[in-house]
Amino acid sequence: MSKWLRKGQAEIIGGLMVASVLLLIIIPLILNTMTSSTTVGTRNYILRSQFEIERWSEKLVINGTKIVNPSPVEITIVRIWDTNGTPIDISPKNLLAGGGTIDITELYSGITSIHDLDALVTARGRVFKIEELIPPTPGGEGGEEGGLPLGLTGGEIVGGSYIFDYNITIIKCIYGGSPCGDAIPAIYHNNTWYVYKDGWGTATSKGINIDLNQAAKYIDMDKNHAPELIVLRRYDNTHYVVFTATDQKDYMYSVKFSRYIRIEDNTTLISAFLKVVTVSTAEAELSTFIETILSNSNNNAINMSNYGSLSKVRFPKDVFNVTVYEGYILFPIKQFGYFSSIISNYPGYYDVIVNIYLKPSSSNVDMSSGIEYIAVTAAYPD
Amino acid sequence: MRLDKGISPVLSVTVLIGAVIILGMSFMAYSISLSNAQSSEVRIRNMVVDEAAKVVIYIEKEDTTQSTTTIYLGLTKVIPETSKYYLILFKTNEYQSIYGLIPLSATISQIQQNIPPQPKTSSQIYVVETAGNYVPLKVLGLPSIDTYMFWYIPPNSSLIKIEISNNELVNFKYVVPIILVDFGNEYYEVARIYCILRWGQ
Numbered sequence: 255m256s257k258w259l260r261k262g263q264a265e266i267i268g269g270l271m272v273a274s275v276l277l278l279i280i281i282p283l284i285l286n287t288m289t290s291s292t293t294v295g296t297r298n299y300i301l302r303s304q305f306e307i308e309r310w311s312e313k314l315v316i317n318g319t320k321i322v323n324p325s326p327v328e329i330t331i332v333r334i335w336d337t338n339g340t341p342i343d344i345s346p347k348n349l350l351a352g353g354g355t356i357d358i359t360e361l362y363s364g365i366t367s368i369h370d371l372d373a374l375v376t377a378r379g380r381v382f383k384i385e386e387l388i389p390p391t392p393g394g395e396g397g398e399e400g401g402l403p404l405g406l407t408g409g410e411i412v413g414g415s416y417i418f419d420y421n422i423t424i425i426k427c428i429y430g431g432s433p434c435g436d437a438i439p440a441i442y443h444n445n446t447w448y449v450y451k452d453g454w455g456t457a458t459s460k461g462i463n464i465d466l467n468q469a470a471k472y473i474d475m476d477k478n479h480a481p482e483l484i485v486l487r488r489y490d491n492t493h494y495v496v497f498t499a500t501d502q503k504d505y506m507y508s509v510k511f512s513r514y515i516r517i518e519d520n521t522t523l524i525s526a527f528l529k530v531v532t533v534s535t536a537e538a539e540l541s542t543f544i545e546t547i548l549s550n551s552n553n554n555a556i557n558m559s560n561y562g563s564l565s566k567v568r569f570p571k572d573v574f575n576v577t578v579y580e581g582y583i584l585f586p587i588k589q590f591g592y593f594s595s596i597i598s599n600y601p602g603y604y605d606v607i608v609n610i611y612l613k614p615s616s617s618n619v620d621m622s623s624g625i626e627y628i629a630v631t632a633a634y635p636d
Numbered sequence: 637m638r639l640d641k642g643i644s645p646v647l648s649v650t651v652l653i654g655a656v657i658i659l660g661m662s663f664m665a666y667s668i669s670l671s672n673a674q675s676s677e678v679r680i681r682n683m684v685v686d687e688a689a690k691v692v693i694y695i696e697k698e699d700t701t702q703s704t705t706t707i708y709l710g711l712t713k714v715i716p717e718t719s720k721y722y723l724i725l726f727k728t729n730e731y732q733s734i735y736g737l738i739p740l741s742a743t744i745s746q747i748q749q750n751i752p753p754q755p756k757t758s759s760q761i762y763v764v765e766t767a768g769n770y771v772p773l774k775v776l777g778l779p780s781i782d783t784y785m786f787w788y789i790p791p792n793s794s795l796i797k798i799e800i801s802n803n804e805l806v807n808f809k810y811v812v813p814i815i816l817v818d819f820g821n822e823y824y825e826v827a828r829i830y831c832i833l834r835w836g837q
């Protein structure tokens with residue numbers, strides 16, 4: 255081999271050595287950079303996707319006064335929005351996965367019912383509007399819309415266990431021109447009598463002694479498996495359901511559902527849907543008059559009665575004559591100046607008061623009456 | 637002389653070896669500085685990506701009156717850790733493009749407490765353009781922009797109230813809050829949301 259060739263070979267070998275050294279330095283550097291980026295990216299992807307799965311698995315429903323977490327993940331409520339549009343940071347409330355519950359009143363001191371709340375915010379950043387958490391009324395005919403009779407949602411209809419969401423008082427009870435003794439609202443639920451006396455509770459826990467044999471006949475007056483809210487009155491140390499009319503004495507009572515509905519100043523129409531059941535023994539018929547009143551804390555009130563819009567069905571059931579009044583009472587706010595001025599000047603929460611007047615057609619009649627459900631909705635302009 | 641003949645190659649070798657050492661050192665110094673710069677950039681990029689993956693923003697409530705639009709912006713994190721963020725606010729008609737962003741003035745508050753604006757030069761602020769690269773905000777031709785500093789303190793999500801006069805929003809489709817994180821006095825975008833204006837253009 256010539257001397258020139260040998261010299262070139264050495265240079266090539268030297269060059270390869272230099273290139274190898276450079277590659278040995280640069281390749282690990284690039285690989286290190288790529289690996290660290292990939293590690294960070296993978297870790298973040300897993301963390302974020304896990305978070306998003308948990309976030310969108312969150313679900314809440316409202317059952318009476320309870321907020322229930324039926325979802326497979328634990329939910330922490332960190333903020334609430336009240337109906338005035340004010341956000342309130344609360345101390346975090348954890349709801350365990352698969353059925354954890356919390357009472358609405360435990361969220362914040364000023365919150366007493368679902369009607370005080372607009373939305374709930376979770377620690378994962380989900381916003382649950384209260385109106386979307388209320389389960390719809392069981393469906394009927396007509397596909398999906400069949401579940402929303404009369405344009406109402408289940409939560410707007412107060413009856414059965416939903417009664418316990420409300421402060422209900424008997425503000426007036428008059429029999430034969432005299433006040434009834436200690437009139438209190440009561441309902442039979444889960445094989446127990448519940449009464450409202452400084453809050454809801456079992457009759458036993460509230461110290462109310464009910465004549466159970468007599469009351470048992472009036473648990474569900476129209477026998478449709480939906481108990482009515484009834485009025486108990488005290489005689490001696492026992493509370494009774496029934497009034498025995500002598501000399502065709504009149505009986506009237508007035509039930510107040512406190513802070514039932516929030517009415518805005520631009521409300522155009524309010525409708526009250528209700529079902530009232532009356533029973534009487536013998537062949538006596540009860541002349542019945544039903545009136546609905548909306549009243550605020552300043553005693554500004556509007557009232558409407560049942561002329562024409564409540565259907566009336568009378569039928570015999572066991573030893574009773576049962577009469578069912580069911581339908582709606584409309585308050586056309588916009589059409590009547592007095593209504594309009596009250597509502598536009600005093601927007602806010604209103605109590606709903608139902609007055610029921612009964613007059614038997616003959617004497618010596620056992621009679622009673624109850625409210626199976628009530629719902630009040632307000633309509634606004636578009 | 638025979639010795640003269642030997643000195644010359646020794647000198648040449650010394651000069652050559654010296655030159656090689658100097659070149660080698662320079663190359664090494666350049667490589668180290670390049671490597672450090674790259675590592676530092678990668679570290680910042682990783683931190684920004686890390687932060688961006690953890691931050692979750694959402695609209696908690698939106699309220700429009702005749703004169704004002706109020707947006708309640710919620711911020712929470714995948715891993716609950718106290719962090720400081722900055723908000724900048726824009727309006728635009730172009731979804732996702734940064735080039736249509738126009739700064740928007742608003743009143744910003746957090747839990748009834750006003751957050752005062754802190755102007756920052758736009759060369760300090762980096763936002764993500766359509767291809768996913770971070771570009772300094774100065775590409776929009778803005779010398780500076782108002783930033784609003786706030787804290788995220790777990791477990792409660794942060795709630796930022798943004799009140800904008802409707803006059804500012806005429807002919808615009810979106811309000812765009814962008815959340816920035818501060819790394820070494822430079823501010824990098826970690827979250828952005830396009831709030832559609834309900835009352836239209």
